Amino acid sequence: MRHLHRASEPDVLKPLLQRAALTPDSRERVMDTASGLLADLRAAQSRGWVNQFLQEYRLNSSEGVALLSLAEAFLRVPDPETADLLISDKLGEANWRSHAGQSNSRLVNTATWGLVVGRALVGEGEAGPLKRLLSRAGEPFVRQAVGAAMKMMGEIFVMGRTIDEAMRRMKKPDNRGFTASFDMLGEAARTTADGERYFKAYVDAIDAVGRDPSAGHSISVKLSALHPRYEVAKWDECVPALTEMLEALAVQAAGKGIALTVDAEESERLDMSLDIIGNVAALPALNGWEGFGMAVQAYGKRARPVVAWANELGHVMNVRLVKGAYWDSEIKRTQVEGLEDYPLFTRKASTDVSYLAVARDMLDAPNIRPAFASHNALTVATIVEWAGNSRDFEFQRLHGMGD
Numbered sequence: 001m002r003h004l005h006r007a008s009e010p011d012v013l014k015p016l017l018q019r020a021a022l023t024p025d026s027r028e029r030v031m032d033t034a035s036g037l038l039a040d041l042r043a044a045q046s047r048g049w050v051n052q053f054l055q056e057y058r059l060n061s062s063e064g065v066a067l068l069s070l071a072e073a074f075l076r077v078p079d080p081e082t083a084d085l086l087i088s089d090k091l092g093e094a095n096w097r098s099h100a101g102q103s104n105s106r107l108v109n110t111a112t113w114g115l116v117v118g119r120a121l122v123g124e125g126e127a128g129p130l131k132r133l134l135s136r137a138g139e140p141f142v143r144q145a146v147g148a149a150m151k152m153m154g155e156i157f158v159m160g161r162t163i164d165e166a167m168r169r170m171k172k173p174d175n176r177g178f179t180a181s182f183d184m185l186g187e188a189a190r191t192t193a194d195g196e197r198y199f200k201a202y203v204d205a206i207d208a209v210g211r212d213p214s215a216g217h218s219i220s221v222k223l224s225a226l227h228p229r230y231e232v233a234k235w236d237e238c239v240p241a242l243t244e245m246l247e248a249l250a251v252q253a254a255g256k257g258i259a260l261t262v263d264a265e266e267s268e269r270l271d272m273s274l275d276i277i278g279n280v281a282a283l284p285a286l287n288g289w290e291g292f293g294m295a296v297q298a299y300g301k302r303a304r305p306v307v308a309w310a311n312e313l314g315h316v317m318n319v320r321l322v323k324g325a326y327w328d329s330e331i332k333r334t335q336v337e338g339l340e341d342y343p344l345f346t347r348k349a350s351t352d353v354s355y356l357a358v359a360r361d362m363l364d365a366p367n368i369r370p371a372f373a374s375h376n377a378l379t380v381a382t383i384v385e386w387a388g389n390s391r392d393f394e395f396q397r398l399h400g401m402g403d
Contacts, residue, residue, distance in 0.1 A: 004301045009347075022385075030381045037380060166182055181261060188224055227242050230272070243276050247285075261295060291318070294310065298324060299344040313367065315367065317367060359372060370394070
């Protein structure tokens with residue numbers, strides 16, 4: 001692992017290309033399967049106001065970016081004054097009129113008219129009859145309207161504000177046939193009090209999910225949420241403390257008969273996280289429990305040896321393979337520190353190759369129960385081809401994406 005950490009990308013990629021290669025026959029079957037999946041996905045884009053709204057306001061437009069930025073930040077703004085400034089900033093610069101009447105959905109067109117009206121009220125330099133008409137209502141009117149819209153959008157991407165609310169939504173017909181791995185949004189402890197609060201939230205979530213273990217739901221835990229100094233400089237302090245906290249959560253989950261997965265972190269924390277996970281996996285108190293697991297990020301150059309390490313722990317480990325979560329910050333950190341090379345792949349194509357190579361390792365590993373998190377039709381089709389009917393595995397997706 002240490003050799004691969006910042007090794008040259010072409011050198012790391014060469015064996016991965018060989019491992020990820022398809023035979024001509026299997027490639028033809030994969031392409032057929034992927035084409036069918038894409039046809040289904042494209043057909044679904046015309047159904048439902050949410051799909052049509054996202055279709056109208058794509059992220060390659062300034063309007064789509066403005067809406068996403070507003071949705072991400074608005075519900076966390078603590079005071080009305082800042083909320084008004086945020087609305088003015090995000091709505092005031094985009095050209096909402098260009099989307100008027102463009103959708104096949106009446107609801108989407110109505111929402112677009114609302115954005116036009118909102119911009120007329122808060123945008124800089126707006127004047128005319130519409131501005132005068134709305135001036136009596138004032139910015140509180142727009143704030144309430146935006147707040148209601150953001151809550152509706154939030155439900156698309158957030159299962160619930162509490163674990164109980166999320167559990168109730170999982171029982172709705174739309175989610176029938178799915179199981180969920182619940183996590184807490186915004187996890188990152190800045191203080192000891194933050195860590196204690198998140199630890200209690202995980203304990204409560206395990207209790208809630210454990211009331212009905214037959215549903216198959218599980219919990220995902222982020223170690224950086226439990227300790228404010230989860231960093232290499234504090235290794236001797238945070239690794240024992242986090243081992244103790246993760247042990248308590250794992251023993252609780254095992255007692256409830258549900259699974260627990262340790263989420264992935266930034267690359268500099270990888271060695272620490274493997275120490276913590278390995279310590280907990282070796283606990284005699286967890287013998288016989290096959291619910292413990294971890295996430296592996298395929299954009300990391302050390303992904304394959306991490307999977308090999310998990311396979312050699314001596315018992316079954318659940319492994320969730322993801323493309324990666326911190327690409328921008330990892331790249332920028334390396335650049336700022338002037339380091340020679342990156343700990344992850346700099347090209348998406350390289351990450352895709354790594355994902356397939358690691359997926360093949362997981363399918364061949366006897367002590368790994370594989371889960372593949374992807375919204376990529378070609379990736380999904382390739383895994384279906386390799387797994388055939390001889391291997392159990394899961395596909396996973398983010399709530400609100402890749403339905």
